[in-house]
Amino acid sequence: EVQLVESGGGLVQPGGSLRLSCAASGFTFSSYAMSWIRQTPGKGLEWVSAISGSAGSTYYADSVKGRFTISRDNSENTLYLQMNSLRAEDTALYYCAKSAGNSCYSPVDYWGQGTLVTVSS
Amino acid sequence: DIVMTQSPDSLAVSLGERATINCKSSQTVLYSSNNKNYLAWFQQKPGQPPKLLIYWASTRESGVPDRFSGSGSGTDFTLTISSLQAEDVAVYYCQQHYSTPFTFGPGTKVDIK
Numbered sequence: 690e691v692q693l694v695e696s697g698g699g700l701v702q703p704g705g706s707l708r709l710s711c712a713a714s715g716f717t718f719s720s721y722a723m724s725w726i727r728q729t730p731g732k733g734l735e736w737v738s739a740i741s742g743s744a745g746s747t748y749y750a751d752s753v754k755g756r757f758t759i760s761r762d763n764s765e766n767t768l769y770l771q772m773n774s775l776r777a778e779d780t781a782l783y784y785c786a787k788s789a790g791n792s793c794y795s796p797v798d799y800w801g802q803g804t805l806v807t808v809s810s
Numbered sequence: 811d812i813v814m815t816q817s818p819d820s821l822a823v824s825l826g827e828r829a830t831i832n833c834k835s836s837q838t839v840l841y842s843s844n845n846k847n848y849l850a851w852f853q854q855k856p857g858q859p860p861k862l863l864i865y866w867a868s869t870r871e872s873g874v875p876d877r878f879s880g881s882g883s884g885t886d887f888t889l890t891i892s893s894l895q896a897e898d899v900a901v902y903y904c905q906q907h908y909s910t911p912f913t914f915g916p917g918t919k920v921d922i923k
Contacts, residue, residue: 724912734860734903734914748910784859794907796850798871800859 691715691799693785698804705775709804711768711785719743719763722788722795725770727781728803737783738770742791753779775808782806812836812906816915822923829891831918833904838884841908848908851880851889854917855900863902864889896922 697709709725724739738759739748747759758771768785782803788795813836823829839848847867852860862871864880867887877892891898899922904915 733916734905736905736910736912736914739910739912750911789865793910794848796848796862796865796907797905798862798865800861802859 691787693787693799693801695783695785695801695804698783698806700807700809701775702810703776703808705808706771706773707775707806709770709772709783709785709806711801713766713768713785713787716787718761718766720791722791722793723759723761723768724786724788724793724797725759725768726784726786726797726800727779727806728784729781732781735781739788739793740768741793746793748793772806775806777808780806780808811911812839812909812913814904814906814913814915816902816904816918818918819916820919820921822921823891823894824923825896826893827923829894829898829920831889831902831904831920833882833887833889833915835885835887835906835908839906839908840884847883847887848906849880849882849887850905850907851878852903852905853898853900854903860903891920894920894922 692714694712722741725737740759756774760769784803785801786797787799789798817832849867851864854860868880901917
């Protein structure tokens, strides 16, 4: 059974940093692309970033480019999102999501339960 | 960026009746080299993450009831629930994964009339 468990969310001041983690199990982690997708009541679902199975390709939304870094440790079956220079508009529930294939262009087929990030002073 | 729009914003359907949700992309999501539409449909119930229903615009995910079907190509797509059940009350989203950023529609809320 595929399981994706996010952690690392919390309250942070504007300009601060957080590192989100997603522990994956139930599938061969290195064979699948992974993504971070966030959700807010006001802006709905917003794709944030994706990384291919081999980590050879990474993609970012313009809203986070230069501030967020996606990475993965295939030996530990873990996906990360390093978030720097956080802004109030980054406040959201952050989901870890698995793709159906190695390419980031494969459809997302599983989502974690999410971890809440709140950016506020 | 590809802009995804959905209609209607919400709809209420009687149990056992058909529900139809439309999704439109601002540019094609049909990849000509493999003839696949990079369009997925998700269902989200309150307090839960989204769940994949349909991918490649018309392929039902394993375990999804066959009352859910997807159709369309290019820029216009439809999700149909042929006979609405109480457990189908949810918000439904379309998403294109043809080009980054992989954008979502705003969602359509389905309720029971």
